[in-house]
Amino acid sequence: MKQFWSESIRDLAPYVPGEQSNAANLVKLNTNENPYPPSPAVIEAMQRATDADLRLYPDPDSLELKRAIAEFHDIPLEWIFVGNSSDEVLAHAFLGLLKHPLPILAPDITYSFYPVYCALYGIERVAVPVDEQLRVRITDYQRPNGGIVLANPNAPTGIALSLDEIRALLSANTESVVLIDEAYVDFGAESALSLVGEFPNLLVVQTLSKSRSLAGLRVGFAIGQPSLIAALECVKGCFNSYPVDRLGNIGGAAAMRDREYFENTCARIVASREWLRERLVELGFEVLPSQTNFLFARHPAHAGAALHQALRARNILVRHFAKPRIDAFLRVTIGTDAQCQILVDALKEILG
């Protein structure tokens, strides 16, 4: 079967994304999608751009999209790299900035794509255990390394580090890249963007998939000083000259420019999250403190896998990771208030 495969890929185990289903009546709370549609300005701009010009290549530099990101974050254009989703941006960062003689450091419990990138590119990695409460302790990262990768807030725990902690980490680690993956930062955590000017080794990665309701469009970006951005541009230019298509450039820019819609939908999700959190606690769950659009929770009397299955049988999809330390937990994406209510009702039934 693998006769013609390159030796280097024979033992790779790809990342497994959450189930994507088109089934009707499904309450889909398993892949951290936003329950609200993208901004009407996004839909309008994209529909207008769906025209004869699709015959032409997109702008390989995604200048309009970068301008919108620069304006939103009030940073220079030269600090921005964009890609076909933050997963692609992360992949380029691993290859271009994190492949060194020393191993990278990342938590044992975190986004499970990181070890996959390491295997793909032959990067050594030390899995640094999170503490008993599944929290990242930044003092554990003070040792020689080829780079440090932290999701903040972390996934799937939802727990955020403070800006002071990130600053302390950066102050103690100046010789290698610190990559902060802020996929979920807009739901209540503090971004490290304000530290980019100060630390030339800091790369912040964000995505439009979650807080901008655009998982279907595949747009992500990184922000760092020009030397780091140049490394990403170098890898991109050796891989695919036009990673972001015409509609990604246009829709992404429109999303970054509708600040009011973005802030409103994020606030609604945060409110729903706190409501759902209280209900889960009432039902006996232990719920980790989340600054994301999901909750990570376990029940003292019910196994995670069993709850996952029982919900599945009621057409409710949540995510369960059959992994050491976290297999008692469920990761529940915050849906609309109606969806959250359906989940609570189903759990009441299941728990009896």
Next chain:
Amino acid sequence: MKQFWSESIRDLAPYVPGEQSNAANLVKLNTNENPYPPSPAVIEAMQRATDADLRLYPDPDSLELKRAIAEFHDIPLEWIFVGNSSDEVLAHAFLGLLKHPLPILAPDITYSFYPVYCALYGIERVAVPVDEQLRVRITDYQRPNGGIVLANPNAPTGIALSLDEIRALLSANTESVVLIDEAYVDFGAESALSLVGEFPNLLVVQTLSKSRSLAGLRVGFAIGQPSLIAALECVKGCFNSYPVDRLGNIGGAAAMRDREYFENTCARIVASREWLRERLVELGFEVLPSQTNFLFARHPAHAGAALHQALRARNILVRHFAKPRIDAFLRVTIGTDAQCQILVDALKEILG
């Protein structure tokens, strides 16, 4: 500047795409885009799909798009891999199928992204010289190798190998992958797709950028037996779970399904190509026999760089490669008949 860069990317030289310009009044014949818009069915399907569902991830397996490709080519679904442009598909193929102890073989004059992929992934490459007429001689490829990569028709020459030649190559080379890059095949060459069932080491790569007028959407695909496709899926799954966005899946499928529009626009381009070819010959150009949507031509009395500049000054963009063996040539994309006429008039003026 490169303090934090991985050692492996420090000496990389990215691929340089043709100039993308938004200037009005520009006759853009430099990046082999299709002069005709995508099928109206594509625009309609994409506009309909630009809706609230953009909040959801795309189908990571791109099943609808694969179905449309399978139907068009009358092949099994399991033979198809899709990606965010054929450049991405090629990148995955280089990493997953062409990285072996022996060097790969590719023509010295061909798509200049191939050497870039080799450098990116540490793949050794032997540049096999094309002959005096810039033709690929398949007998030159009968030596031990880690893979063979041929663009057919070749770029930037436009010259095609026959199906018999490809078959002979495959019959003589059964131990490594033969990748046939058919980006331009729909403008008159014979596809190697009919050989996939016979040769488990054949991978054919195609794109929707040229003959389907969708350079702006970024959709490409590979066709091969399941073992080769599994290698590409493995690399993709370690890189980005959802490379093709919702609109790429839907627009791509609609493009594959409108066979009549596709055949009509290809036929128009072929007719324009032959008309332009005759005019260029009348003007004294040597024009290589093209089976693509571009012509590769040189003038005995005028340097390629000078002609390129003189056309640029008249707002006509063509492509010139400042490279050994081909720097006398211009690569001219076939535009609309009106654009071809403007080019001919300008050349008449320049040549005096």
